[in-house]
Amino acid sequence: MSWQYSEKTKKLFMDAVQGKSGTHVGEIENADGVGEHGSVACGDALKFMFRVARDPDDPLKDKIVEAKFLTFGCTSAIAASEALCRIIEERGLTPIESLKLTNQDIVDYLEGLPTQKIHCSVMGAEALETAVFDWASKRGVDMAALGYKQLNVDENEGRLVCSCFGITEPYLRRKIKELKLKTVDEVTGAIKAGGACGSCRGEIQDIINEIWSGCDEIATADACPVASEQEETPAAPEPEKSPSDSDFVPLTLASDAPAPTATASKYEPSEDASFVDPHEEYAKASPYKRAKLIERIIDEEVRPVLKRDGGDIEIVDVKGNLVYVSFTGACDGCDSAAETLDILVTVSLQSLLDPEIQVILV
Numbered sequence: 001m002s003w004q005y006s007e008k009t010k011k012l013f014m015d016a017v018q019g020k021s022g023t024h025v026g027e028i029e030n031a032d033g034v035g036e037h038g039s040v041a042c043g044d045a046l047k048f049m050f051r052v053a054r055d056p057d058d059p060l061k062d063k064i065v066e067a068k069f070l071t072f073g074c075t076s077a078i079a080a081s082e083a084l085c086r087i088i089e090e091r092g093l094t095p096i097e098s099l100k101l102t103n104q105d106i107v108d109y110l111e112g113l114p115t116q117k118i119h120c121s122v123m124g125a126e127a128l129e130t131a132v133f134d135w136a137s138k139r140g141v142d143m144a145a146l147g148y149k150q151l152n153v154d155e156n157e158g159r160l161v162c163s164c165f166g167i168t169e170p171y172l173r174r175k176i177k178e179l180k181l182k183t184v185d186e187v188t189g190a191i192k193a194g195g196a197c198g199s200c201r202g203e204i205q206d207i208i209n210e211i212w213s214g215c216d217e218i219a220t221a222d223a224c225p226v227a228s229e230q231e232e233t234p235a236a237p238e239p240e241k242s243p244s245d246s247d248f249v250p251l252t253l254a255s256d257a258p259a260p261t262a263t264a265s266k267y268e269p270s271e272d273a274s275f276v277d278p279h280e281e282y283a284k285a286s287p288y289k290r291a292k293l294i295e296r297i298i299d300e301e302v303r304p305v306l307k308r309d310g311g312d313i314e315i316v317d318v319k320g321n322l323v324y325v326s327f328t329g330a331c332d333g334c335d336s337a338a339e340t341l342d343i344l345v346t347v348s349l350q351s352l353l354d355p356e357i358q359v360i361l362v
Helices: 007-017 077-092 104-107 115-139 169-179 185-192 203-211 218-223 263-267 276-285 289-306 337-352
Strands: 033-039 043-055 064-072 158-160 311-319 322-329 356-362
Touching: 007 077, 007 337, 033 115, 043 077, 043 115, 064 077, 077 104, 077 115, 104 115, 115 169, 115 185, 158 169, 158 203, 158 311, 169 185, 169 203, 185 203, 263 322, 276 289, 289 311, 289 337, 337 356
Parallel strands: 322 356
Antiparallel strands: 033 043, 043 064, 311 322
């Protein structure tokens, strides 16, 4: 199935996987806050980390100046993780202020996500919360005294409702209330529960009915007696002053991050007399030469990305602007194969060679 992504989602995904300067794939050595959410077995896993510029007197005034992530997942997971990092850095948030971010903030930044992919934004918000509590423990910040409770603590110990994705009842109940989920399909879109074998969908519906009993519309959910039992996160303390340039430490790349020059820069216009525009080269090329140019883009832009996740791609045939490919390794039969085909393979060939190129999976 091919998902409909916004142009911004596609751009953030492509920028991230190509390692363009200013993107956030990588790790921070000795990070001040680290959080993880999801699991590879469930198809999505995120490790989020950040570094702060420490205030010498008050840790509550620490500013997040660098954020990075490692994501195992689909287009949405990577784009949502990149969006989370950008939001935090662009707004110059403190760790405490960042707790006010929600998955909806990530969705809005991406200019929308397919309903079935909302869980990717939820994953980012959960990893962020864990990272902030990790920072607090390192800085000696009493989160309980500030009125904050780490909501996902001990939820893994609860009764398992969705065995396919490891969703426990405590976590399920919290997310139904927190995200105001009213149907099983909404639950599946938000946290994946019920999206595989489907045997738990009846039980999920029973829990939804119990939680929202007496609430007629989602618009009145905040007034629902059951929903109001959830503890609300208090507003973050207002900063004493607006941040100035001196409050921030310049962004630096992690030691294993890509070099500042983007991989795709070799295809961009250059003053170098030896530069040949691949679009012009492709337009003038013979059928054989076009096939070689397609092979070159696949080798340099697509294959390295797939190999990072244990997959690969083979060119089966090229007929005019029709490129027939097959996935191998971890990509063979992957649930995200259609997305990878559209967002990585097709976009790479169309943007770097010819917008008329069509890629067909065989």
